[in-house]
Amino acid sequence: MGKGVWIVAEQREGAFRKVSFELASTARKLADQLGEEVSAVLLGSGVEGIAGQLGKYGVDKVFVADNAAFEPYTTDAHAAAVAKIVKENDPSILLLAASAQGKDLAARLVGKLATGMASDCTDIKIDGGKLVAVRPMYAGKCYGEVVVSGSPQMASLRPNVFPVVESAKAGAVNKFDAGLDAAALKTKVLEVQKETGGTIDVSEANIIVSGGRGMKGPEGYGILEELAGVLKAAVGASRAAVDAGWRPLKDQVGQTGKTVSPNLYIACGISGAIQHLAGMSSSKYIVAINKDPEAPIFQKADYGIVDDLFKVVPEMTKECKKLLAE
Amino acid sequence: MNIIACVKQVPDTEALIKAKPDGSGIVEEGIKWVMNPYDEFGVEEALKMKEKFGGDVTIITVGPPRVMETIRTALAMGAEKGIHIDDPSLYGADAYATATALAAAIKGIPYDIIFCGQRAIDDDSGQVGAVLAELLGIPQVTIVTKLEVADKAVKVVRPIEGAQLVIQSPMPCVVTAQKGLNEPRYASLPGIMKAKKKPVEVKNAAALGITAESKAKVVKTVPPPARPPGKIIEGDDPALKAATVCKLLREEAKVI
Amino acid sequence: MEKMVYTAGNEGRDVFWNAVNFQIPLDIFALIAFAILGYGLYKRWQLWTAVGKPETRMDQRNVRIKTLLRNGLLQASVSRDKYPGIMHGLIFFAFLVLIWGAAFDAFQFYSGIHFLGKPYLIFSFVMDVFGLAAIIGVVLAINRRYFEKPDRLGYKGKPDNKLDDAIVLVLILVIMVTGFIIEGLRIAAFDYPEFEKVSFVGYTTALMFQGISLDTLKFSHQAMWWFHALLAMGFIAYLPFSRLVHIVTSPINQYMKNLKPFGYVEPIRDFENAESFGVGKLDEFTVKQIFDSDACTRCGRCQDGCPAYLTGKDLSPKKMVQDIKTHWLERSPLVFAAKQAAGPEGTPEIPEPEKSLINDVVGANPVWDCTNCMHCMEHCPVFIEHVPKIIDMRRYKVLMEADFAPELQLTYRNMENNSNPWGIGSHLRADWAKELGVKTMAEDPNVEYLFYVGCSGSFDDRGKKITVAFAKLLKEAGVSFAILGTEEGCCGDSAMRGGNEYLYQALAQYNIEIMNGYGVKKIITTCPHGYNALKKDYPLLGGNYEVYHHSEIIADLIASGKLKPTKPVDAVITLHDSCFLGRYNKIYDQPRKVLQAVPGLKLVEMEKCRDHSFCCGAGGARMWMEEHGTRINNTRTDMAIAVGAQKVATACPFCMTMISDGIKDRGKEEQMSSLDIAEIVLQSLGTESKQEEPAAEQKTA
Structure with missing residues (x-):
């Protein structure tokens, strides 16, 4: 078994995504326990300049491959490059982000490196020199502790879970040649369509801001759309609101509408009839805003605000804007 | 067109999942087993493709004898035949071992496209499709919400954070299906009856010439950390309450 | 005046008075009319039996006879609704009594036994009462259909009156009115015998003919008599080809009423061997289910309380039954002809229907609009079974085609x-x-x-x-x-x-x-x-x-x-x-x-x-x-x-x-x-x- 804790850093348009720092910080912690170094792989086009930033979060070495073929991300190019450098250096641990890109890349690397991986981990530690990853299973109904016997021991980390810790290290930049074979690059990204809030379908959204009878009319949805815009969320509606003609049928969440399971469901002016709950109760987090403290939705909500939604929602929009700008 | 859809049998989303007291897995008694919903999107897409371009759909699964029911479900929806890889060494196997078995079964048959679910809702790993693609040496397009076929290539839509990618891949390739790709059909009764007579090959590891060894092992299954009961955010000032909930969403729930 | 003299205690009239010579031509016309009636019903029988899976409802005869007497003869189910109940009752009981009256007359004529005196007076009074009842009934019907125009006699605000409806009403009305005119002319010709005042409608009519010469009265009587007789024969001949056929089909349907629990739906009993489930084509209904549609008189009681219809959905139980009837009348002759051509041994080559029963004939929406509330079946006076048909069609959509609402x-x-x-x-x-x-x-x-x-x-x-x-x-x-x-x-x-x-x-x-x-x-x-x-x-x-x-x-x-x-x-x-x-x-x-x-x-x-x-x-x-x-x-x-x-x-x-x-x-x-x-x-x-x-x-x- 090799040595070193490695991460695959993720950047988009020449800027690191926050999860890269989470990876670096976590890798640092593990490496300190093992007495090993932290190395990062950074792929992109014209990204050499940012590579050094990783040193701040505990990365000793950054292996950078700069190639136009890395932008935009394709599995073929990235997996080939990471596999090559990882094989050459034989680390003991390889961490990736469980982001949209990271999930795709990590799974392919499992195949290329013929090893095992714990996906989407929420905790990670070293026990007896071995990596022990903790990850939710069965949609979070139980957790598994995973040990990987292959090499490297791979894990992907759920974004926004691990803390970002500064601990200055060299962050020495080493360029490497990914040795890409153009013929092996089979998939092509034809187009990148940026999403804005509101255009996202409720069934695919990670965050849904939903309004019911309490919206009082179609014009009430303006404030929900604003909040959704900030959160890159979809706007949903209850049956009552759709029946009243305030919102289109495609936005309806519930037994007779769409069944959704976003990470966050913000229910505004929705009392929470069973038909509605059947369509959204598997959401990871539920926020309820309703004037009626007896509304059944509060029994399902993780966070509840008993107040006038027309006062609360605009304040949330302001607050979220502020938080997301940080 | 020769289409393959890989499926997995998983506990129903609403089933009671309890970790065994000794941490060796979950209590399986009383669980209703169903086809993994993401795999169902894959099967549906496979059937739609067959209906459009002709050919047949083969269903492959790995698991104990009970998974035959899931194969029959897919056959009832309209697939032609099934392969059931049943070997105790593969029960609860990790992605690499499972994909190795699938790849071994697939290598012997012609295929133009392979569908998998983007992940299974039991272990939530989301790796098998990609590993399978690697083992077969073909490209992958994962977490797909839209798919078109033209000129021996697929054009798919794949959502990422804040954007959608339109990706083109030559065939054969592995496509992993995400919710939104389609609405799986409800099997007709003649379909259900016919499915009972459709051919399903049962193969073990030896027949496939593989030895399965899981490299990622769940060594302990534990109940989830107790989720705090719902909080009603108290106070009189709506602005303050709004700020509090946003802060909790960011720092406690970590969803924004 | 005329030859027979009817005096007190010996009141009566000559049957076939002034028309004795017409008896043979009338018999011929009657023969023709009944032949047409018989032929029409025979053709109808062929259509009833040509399409549909077998189903017999002939068990529990006593219960069935009771049901028929109660609801057919005594009009129990029809009279649950006041206006149409009275309207139909007047016409129905008049029809029943007058037919026996006519038969009674014929009997007197051929047997030579004449009932004079009190029996005659009662008879004549009763006939006038029911003749008048029929006229009132028809007037009520005309008022309802053409003036009051309740929505139930149409579909979504549009009346669905047919020429046939008008013909039938006018036919009955004219037969009744001419009957009274004939009676009036006769009474006038006999110079208003006192005892004929019991024939109060005829007598009143006769008063209009005062001062007319006997010859004119006799001639008019003959002319009117023929007009009346031919219309009556026409009525008989027209019956199988018009809504009047319900005189035959409705009682049969009442006799074949579902005696199983109310709302009974026949379960599918064999999933393993059946090739088709539910009803996707007309011939997958049973003959009784199809016959229902021929017993329907479009009275619209089903539609009148249908929650789907009343909230603007496409479903009207009446329209559904009528649509099935129209489709049956298109399909059944073809199927019958094909079966005839093939003979009892051969396999008939039945042409495929051009229309899909569910999508084109009934409509996919109506099939799914129904709440199974049973209002239609509760209030159908002839016990048409709408809901089981709907469930059968849903079965086809779900089990055969798996084509139904995603929710x-x-x-x-x-x-x-x-x-x-x-x-x-x-x-x-x-x-x-x-x-x-x-x-x-x-x-x-x-x-x-x-x-x-x-x-x-x-x-x-x-x-x-x-x-x-x-x-x-x-x-x-x-x-x-x-x-x-x-x-x-x-x-x-x-x-x-x-x-x-x-x-x-x-x-x-x-x-x-x-x-x-x-x-x-x-x-x-x-x-x-x-x-x-x-x-x-x-x-x-x-x-x-x-x-x-x-x-x-x-x-x-x-x-x-x-x-x-x-x-x-x-x-x-x-x-x-x-x-x-x-x-x-x-x-x-x-x-x-x-x-x-x-x-x-x-x-x-x-x-x-x-x-x-x-x-x-x-x-x-x-x-x-x-x-x-x-x-x-x-x-x-x-x-x-x-x-x-x-x-x-x-x-x-x-x-x-x-x-x-x-x-x-x-x-x-x-x-x-x-x-x-x-x-x-x-x-x-x-x-x-x-x-x-x-x-x-x-x-x-």
């Missing part, structure tokens, strides 16, 4: 995987009982009643409150009962009525196995859907139990003094009749008795109640489907608002959901609420606070 597909998946339509984890089914200390059958199978809770009572928060209230009542009254707990499964009613017979039978068989395993004999339900399924559908699959609805049980417990509602509940209340309780099972009185036993309540009835009750919109699997346009539950709620109800009492958890939603949609939450009868009684017991403690004690004990 209903989700419901079925939920029922398959978690045995409840919402798809909530089946292990949560008995959670409501945790704090009440309700026993399960597994813990104590030696109880008197099984309380079958059902899905709504087990999973819906609102439904759970009803369940808890009723369980408390049972405990208060000391009733020995237990539940199945997590062993209970969905009753399957929504699957059955939504056309998924396969799923329904799987669910039902599961429950039956569990219940039979515990040796269950008596069952109580709070949900009329479970009640109806367990009581009437489960026996067909081997589950035979005494099934009670909680309204029956509560009424009994109050009557026997085991429950004493004493605390006044001051409110104006109206009861919404559940279709599956009311029309399906004729339980109208028990929930009312329960409410009347509660002091302080003022029970008011909505415009549509009891057998005319307006569905809440949830039945027939509609609960699980998207409803477009005006919602049925809101329309029903408006009726409760209209009578000033502060509380709407329900005895069905699904009605409860629909009415509560209606109250919210109408913004009446502050003024109104809906409550189950069990909850109202519990309030009135006034033991609610004391109730909690013993339950808690039991739990720890």
Whole structure:
């Protein structure tokens, strides 16, 4: 078994995504326990300049491959490059982000490196020199502790879970040649369509801001759309609101509408009839805003605000804007 | 067109999942087993493709004898035949071992496209499709919400954070299906009856010439950390309450 | 004047007076008319029997004859509705009496036996009475169809009058009027004999002919006589080709009435070997199901209370039956001809229908609009069975084509995987009982009643409150009962009525196995859907139990003094009749008795109640489907608002959901609420606070 804790850093348009720092910080912690170094792989086009930033979060070495073929991300190019450098250096641990890109890349690397991986981990530690990853299973109904016997021991980390810790290290930049074979690059990204809030379908959204009878009319949805815009969320509606003609049928969440399971469901002016709950109760987090403290939705909500939604929602929009700008 | 859809049998989303007291897995008694919903999107897409371009759909699964029911479900929806890889060494196997078995079964048959679910809702790993693609040496397009076929290539839509990618891949390739790709059909009764007579090959590891060894092992299954009961955010000032909930969403729930 | 002299005590008239020479030509015409009638009915018979799967309804002859006498001869079913009842009754009884009158005349003529004196006077009076009745009846009919124009005689505001309707009405009217003119001319010709005043209409008519010469009278009489006779013959000949055929088909249909439980739907009995399920083509209906459409007179009573139709949906039960009839009249001659051509041994080459029964003839929307409320079947005077046809067509859509609403597909998946339509984890089914200390059958199978809770009572928060209230009542009254707990499964009613017979039978068989395993004999339900399924559908699959609805049980417990509602509940209340309780099972009185036993309540009835009750919109699997346009539950709620109800009492958890939603949609939450009868009684017991403690004690004990 090799040595070193490695991460695959993720950047988009020449800027690191926050999860890269989470990876670096976590890798640092593990490496300190093992007495090993932290190395990062950074792929992109014209990204050499940012590579050094990783040193701040505990990365000793950054292996950078700069190639136009890395932008935009394709599995073929990235997996080939990471596999090559990882094989050459034989680390003991390889961490990736469980982001949209990271999930795709990590799974392919499992195949290329013929090893095992714990996906989407929420905790990670070293026990007896071995990596022990903790990850939710069965949609979070139980957790598994995973040990990987292959090499490297791979894990992907759920974004926004691990803390970002500064601990200055060299962050020495080493360029490497990914040795890409153009013929092996089979998939092509034809187009990148940026999403804005509101255009996202409720069934695919990670965050849904939903309004019911309490919206009082179609014009009430303006404030929900604003909040959704900030959160890159979809706007949903209850049956009552759709029946009243305030919102289109495609936005309806519930037994007779769409069944959704976003990470966050913000229910505004929705009392929470069973038909509605059947369509959204598997959401990871539920926020309820309703004037009626007896509304059944509060029994399902993780966070509840008993107040006038027309006062609360605009304040949330302001607050979220502020938080997301940080 | 020769289409393959890989499926997995998983506990129903609403089933009671309890970790065994000794941490060796979950209590399986009383669980209703169903086809993994993401795999169902894959099967549906496979059937739609067959209906459009002709050919047949083969269903492959790995698991104990009970998974035959899931194969029959897919056959009832309209697939032609099934392969059931049943070997105790593969029960609860990790992605690499499972994909190795699938790849071994697939290598012997012609295929133009392979569908998998983007992940299974039991272990939530989301790796098998990609590993399978690697083992077969073909490209992958994962977490797909839209798919078109033209000129021996697929054009798919794949959502990422804040954007959608339109990706083109030559065939054969592995496509992993995400919710939104389609609405799986409800099997007709003649379909259900016919499915009972459709051919399903049962193969073990030896027949496939593989030895399965899981490299990622769940060594302990534990109940989830107790989720705090719902909080009603108290106070009189709506602005303050709004700020509090946003802060909790960011720092406690970590969803924004 | 004329030769025979009818004097006091010897009153009478010459049959065929002034027309004796016409007797032979008349006989010839009559022969022709009856030949046409016979031929027409024979052709009709061929069409009735050419298409459709065999079905005989000839068992239980005595019951059938009674049904026919009651509803055919005595017009019981027709007269349930006042105006059309009187209108049809006048024409019907006139027709009946006058036909016998004509026969009586013929008998006198040919036998030479003449009834004179009193019998004649009575006879002539009676004939005039019924002749007049027919005229009044026809005038009422003309008024209704052409002036009053109720919507039920049309479709969506447009009358569907046909030429045939006018011909028939005018024909009867003219036959009757000419009859009286003939009588009047004869009376005038006999110079107004005093005794003929009993023929009061004829006599009055005769007064118009004063001062006309005898020759003119005789000539006019002859001319009018021929006109009358030919019209009468025309009537006979026209019968099989017009709406008059209902004189034949309606009584036959009444004779073939469903004698199985009301709302009976034939289960699919063989899934393994059948090639097709449900009805997707005309010939997959049974001959009786098709015959129904020929017994329909388009009276529109079915449409008049149909909740789907009245809220603007595409379904009209009348139109559906008529559409099937039109299609049958197109298809049946082709099929018959093909069968004739093939001979008894050959395989007929039946041309494929150009139209799809469901998509083109009936329409896919109407098939799914129906709430199975049974208003149509309850009020059809000739016992046409609309709902089973709809379920048969749904079966085809679901089982054969799997082409139906995606939200209903989700419901079925939920029922398959978690045995409840919402798809909530089946292990949560008995959670409501945790704090009440309700026993399960597994813990104590030696109880008197099984309380079958059902899905709504087990999973819906609102439904759970009803369940808890009723369980408390049972405990208060000391009733020995237990539940199945997590062993209970969905009753399957929504699957059955939504056309998924396969799923329904799987669910039902599961429950039956569990219940039979515990040796269950008596069952109580709070949900009329479970009640109806367990009581009437489960026996067909081997589950035979005494099934009670909680309204029956509560009424009994109050009557026997085991429950004493004493605390006044001051409110104006109206009861919404559940279709599956009311029309399906004729339980109208028990929930009312329960409410009347509660002091302080003022029970008011909505415009549509009891057998005319307006569905809440949830039945027939509609609960699980998207409803477009005006919602049925809101329309029903408006009726409760209209009578000033502060509380709407329900005895069905699904009605409860629909009415509560209606109250919210109408913004009446502050003024109104809906409550189950069990909850109202519990309030009135006034033991609610004391109730909690013993339950808690039991739990720890």
